[in-house]
Amino acid sequence: MEVINEIKFSMPSLSVNESTARAVVSSFLIQADPTIEELSDIRTAVSEAVTNAVVHAYRGTKGKIELTVKLLAGREIYIRVKDRGCGIKDVEQAMEPLFTTAPEEERSGLGFSVMESFMDKLTVKSVPEKGTTVVMRKRLRANEK
Amino acid sequence: MKLDIKSENGIAIAQLSGEIDHHNAKELRTELDRFIIAVQPPQLVIDMKNITFMDSSGIGLIMGRSKLLKECGGKLEVREAQPYIKRVLKISGIERIVKVT
Numbered sequence: 001m002e003v004i005n006e007i008k009f010s011m012p013s014l015s016v017n018e019s020t021a022r023a024v025v026s027s028f029l030i031q032a033d034p035t036i037e038e039l040s041d042i043r044t045a046v047s048e049a050v051t052n053a054v055v056h057a058y059r060g061t062k063g064k065i066e067l068t069v070k071l072l073a074g075r076e077i078y079i080r081v082k083d084r085g086c087g088i089k090d091v092e093q094a095m096e097p098l099f100t101t102a103p104e105e106e107r108s109g110l111g112f113s114v115m116e117s118f119m120d121k122l123t124v125k126s127v128p129e130k131g132t133t134v135v136m137r138k139r140l141r142a143n144e145k
Numbered sequence: 146m147k148l149d150i151k152s153e154n155g156i157a158i159a160q161l162s163g164e165i166d167h168h169n170a171k172e173l174r175t176e177l178d179r180f181i182i183a184v185q186p187p188q189l190v191i192d193m194k195n196i197t198f199m200d201s202s203g204i205g206l207i208m209g210r211s212k213l214l215k216e217c218g219g220k221l222e223v224r225e226a227q228p229y230i231k232r233v234l235k236i237s238g239i240e241r242i243v244k245v246t
Contacts (some may be wrong), residue, residue, distance in 0.1 A: 022198070039196075040229040043146035047200040051167045106174065106205035111235055114201050117236050 002073035010066045013058040021050045041118035047082035048111040049134045055087025075140040084131040157186035162195035165203040185217045194225040204237040211243050
């Protein structure tokens, strides 16, 4: 798929960077003129993926979270959130709605459900002790201008 | 993130403004719990009119406060959430536990 534009950056796994990631993605997506709903969907999905990396991948430690955003031909948005944290032993189980390993922190276990609902495609690849890569895609509606 | 709590006709209303994510949910949780434990209101309304963003961290926040209020003999209501926030609420099925208007 032809890449029209892309950004890639990494940030420390600090919780304050959940909003940093949303802000960067929002700024990048303005060029594609998304609807408010589309922008809101993507920001929410990115926030969930980055929060998972902060809360679960680097639990009790610090590491880097790498965020890649691409605008592809056909108004498709590609987002990759990658960490080198503890990884997920059972991805299928982790993606079940309401499954959480951090109930004491009031994690609702809905992060992947939100990503799946708000984006068109979601792929999660993880290797224990190596890290997790979340890839999400969403096609924006045709620009009527 | 800003939180103002006022009382109207015996109902406590918590007006939230800003964004709710994992980073700032912790502070909100602490402040709301302090209020709930001290006052033990029979009803607490979370007014979300001025919330500009919320991810699933907000669901954990609402469910946790609902549970605490129930233990204190009260009930929780969520009011005036923007449409995109209502979509997150709907995914969680929280409307079965908490009144959302």
